[in-house]
Amino acid sequence: MLKIGQYQFESRLFLGTGKYPDYDIQKQAVEQSQTEVLTFSVRRMNIFDPSLPNFLEKIDPEKYTFLPNTAGAKNAEEAVRIARLAAASGRCDMIKVEVIGCDRTLLPDPVETLKATEELLKQGFTVLPYTSDDVVLARKLEEAGAHAIMPGASPIGSGQGVINPLNLSFIIEQSNVPVLVDAGIGSPADAAYAMELGADGVLLNTAVSGAEDPVKMAEAMKLAVHAGRFGYEAGRIPKKDYAVASSPEEGISVRN
C-alpha cells in the first residue's frame, strides 16, 4: 500500500496522459496498466470549437485520482497559479510541481521548485515536486513538507532509464516520504530497476504512449513495477566477483 498524504493506492504505477495515438488506445492502455493515478496538464480551452473531444470524457473520472502538473510554469509564481486553477476543477488537491528551468534538457529549476512547494504546502495542497536527482534538494523538499519526492530517472521523454542509480539510492535511503521515480523511464527493465532500488512508485508517460503497442506496454509496465517491488521486498543477493556453484560440490559420481 502506497500512502501519499491522505491518499492510499494499491498500484505503484502512475500514468501520464499525453501523446497517445488516439483516445481509444489510451483508454485501453490506462485500463491495462491498472493505475489509480493519472496526470494531466492545464491548458487553454479552444473556445471556438467546443466540440473537440477531451480524454476526460472517455474515462470514468471517479475511478482515478487526478494528479495535475504545473507544466508550462517557468517560476514558482506561475506554478502556484496553475495549481490553483487545477484545484478549482474541484477534482483534487494533489499537485505535481513541475517548474522547468532549461528548455533544452527540460530539467527542473531547483530554486523555483522549492519555492513553489513551500507556497503550495502553505495553501493546503498535497504536493509532489518533480525534481532532479539532487540528494540535498530532495532532503530540503522533504523538510519543507512535500508529501512525496519525484526525482527524474533521466530527462523527460528521453527514455534513457535510470542514469544515476547512486543518487537515486541516496534519495530513497534518506527519505521518510514516498519517492516516485518520474521521467526518463524507457522500458519495463528501467521501471523494474527503479523499483528494485527501493522507489515507492514510478510515474511514466512516453514509455507507454510512444510504444509501438501502448496497450501491451501498459501491461508490461504494470508487471515490471510489480516485479521490481517484489524483488526489492524479497532482498536480492549481493554481487560477487567470482562464481559460486549452485550445485553441491560433495558426492559427485565418477567412474573409478
Place this chain on the structure above:
Amino acid sequence: MNLVINGNSMELGDEVSSVTMLLEHLGLAEKPLIIEHNQDILQKEHYRQVMLENGDTLEIVHFVGGG
C-alpha cells in the same frame, strides 16, 4: 461589450452579462473547465453571480493530456 478571452479579443452583446451566460453563449456550459476572471480564479458555484464588464479578461482552461 469587448472581452479578452484566452488572449482573443471578442465583441459580445450586452445580454451576455454573467459568466454563466458567457459559457452558454460559447456552447461550453456542459464542459469541465476552469475560469479565471480578471486574474481571479472562480469557484463553479459563483459563475452565476460574476458579472462581466467591458474590458474584462478571462482565461478558460481545462485538463489536457500531460505527464
